[in-house]
Amino acid sequence: MDVPITANVLGTIGAVCWSVQLIPQIVVNYRRHHTEGLQPSMMILWAIAGVPLGIYNIVENFNIALRIQPQILTLLSLVTWTQCMYYGKHWPKRKCLLTISIFCAVLGGIQVASIFALRIAKNRGLSWPMTMMAVLSACLLVAGVLRHYWDIYVHRTVRGISFLFVGIDAAGDLFSLISVLYQPTLDILGMVIYGSELAFWLGIFACGGFLNFSPWVRKKIKAHRSRPQEEPERECDDEGDRTVQQPQSIYLHDLPSSTSVFRTASGGEVRRRDAVVVQGP
Numbered sequence: 001m002d003v004p005i006t007a008n009v010l011g012t013i014g015a016v017c018w019s020v021q022l023i024p025q026i027v028v029n030y031r032r033h034h035t036e037g038l039q040p041s042m043m044i045l046w047a048i049a050g051v052p053l054g055i056y057n058i059v060e061n062f063n064i065a066l067r068i069q070p071q072i073l074t075l076l077s078l079v080t081w082t083q084c085m086y087y088g089k090h091w092p093k094r095k096c097l098l099t100i101s102i103f104c105a106v107l108g109g110i111q112v113a114s115i116f117a118l119r120i121a122k123n124r125g126l127s128w129p130m131t132m133m134a135v136l137s138a139c140l141l142v143a144g145v146l147r148h149y150w151d152i153y154v155h156r157t158v159r160g161i162s163f164l165f166v167g168i169d170a171a172g173d174l175f176s177l178i179s180v181l182y183q184p185t186l187d188i189l190g191m192v193i194y195g196s197e198l199a200f201w202l203g204i205f206a207c208g209g210f211l212n213f214s215p216w217v218r219k220k221i222k223a224h225r226s227r228p229q230e231e232p233e234r235e236c237d238d239e240g241d242r243t244v245q246q247p248q249s250i251y252l253h254d255l256p257s258s259t260s261v262f263r264t265a266s267g268g269e270v271r272r273r274d275a276v277v278v279q280g281p
Contacts, residue, residue: 004063004182004184006179006182007063007179007180007182007183008063008064008065008179010175010176010178010179010182011062011063011064011065011066011069011175011176011179012063012065013175014065014066014069014171014172014173014174014175014176014179015065015066015068015069015072015172015176016172017168017169017171017172017175018069018072018073018169018172018176019069019072019076020168021076021165021168021169021172022076022077022079022080022165022169023076024162024164024165024168025038025080025161025162025165026076026079026080026083028162029080029083029087030083033087034087034088035083035084035087035088035160036088036159036160037151037155037159037160037161038080038084038160038161039144039147039148039151039160040081040084040085040088041144041147042144042145042147042148043077043078043080043081043084043144044077044081045140045141045143045144045147046073046074046077046140046141046144047073047074047077047078047081047103047107048074048107048140049070049073049136049137049140049141049144050070050071050073050074050077050107050137051070051074051107051110051111051114051137052114052132052133052134052136052137052140053069053070053073053133053137053141053193054067054070054071054074054111055111055114055115055118055133056130056133056134056137056189056190056193057069057070057190058115059115059118059119059122059130059133060130060187060190062180062183062190063179063183065179066176066179066180069172069176070137074104074107075104078100078103078104079100082096082099082100085099114133117129118130118133130189131189134189134190134192134193135189137193138189138192138193138196138197141193141196141197142196142197142200145197145200145201145204146200148161148204149200149203149204149207152204152207152211156211157211157212158204158207158208158211158212161204163205163208166201166204166205166208167205169197169201170198170201170202170205173194173195173197173198173201174194174198176194177191177194177195177198180194
């Protein structure tokens with residue numbers, strides 16, 4: 001169906017999601033000062049995937065939001081990959097900045113040159129180069145997510161990855177997929193690119209629910225059931241007075257003996273008794 005306004009709105013929402021998807025992950029990495037569990041291979045694969053995806057979206061004249069989307073993906077992926085190198089491999093800051101600058105220049109140059117070349121090929125009726133770009137981008141995006149599946153299999157948990165990032169990325173894929181449906185012509189390859197990654201992200205959510213959330217819930221329930229019951233109140237007499245021991249949950253045993261209302265010999269105070277002194281003659 002051809003609804004340009006709907007396609008632009010949905011594409012813009014998808015681009016916004018992809019614009020901020022990695023920001024939660026970047027913030028988490030910065031706050032905890034490590035990237036343990038986050039796969040740097042995933043980030044570099046995504047950075048590279050943004051090149052053929054950008055070429056495909058631009059040459060196929062997708063809406064402007066979908067044209068910008070891959071550029072943001074590449075940039076944020078490179079930033080996250082650099083964090084992996086800085087925190088995980090202990091690269092110096094100068095090396096990180098130099099590396100990311102070289103990557104941006106090389107990937108940007110490849111994309112610009114490929115756009116001009118593939119436009120010429122398209123005008124001459126060649127369709128296989130565009131098909132190759134679509135397949136390549138889809139394979140790289142899925143390969144990046146699959147790298148986390150291997151980590152989940154090895155460690156039996158979803159670690160190092162922000163579920164907020166996963167949710168935003170999945171939403172970006174969903175809106176972009178729907179946006180493709182509203183393009184003037186139905187683009188099957190575009191649907192495959194966004195639909196395949198969306199499916200694998202849903203799998204990550206399922207793994208997180210089974211391996212992370214369910215054990216956490218069971219642990220909370222077990223801790224609640226094993227919580228010790230309050231001891232009944234005990235009464236004791238001391239010189240005609242009665243005192244009540246409060247439940248253990250108030251932590252009265254942490255108070256020093258000097259704060260007790262009653263001071264007895266057992267509490268540490270010794271009573272003095274009158275001594276009778278008998279003087280001799």
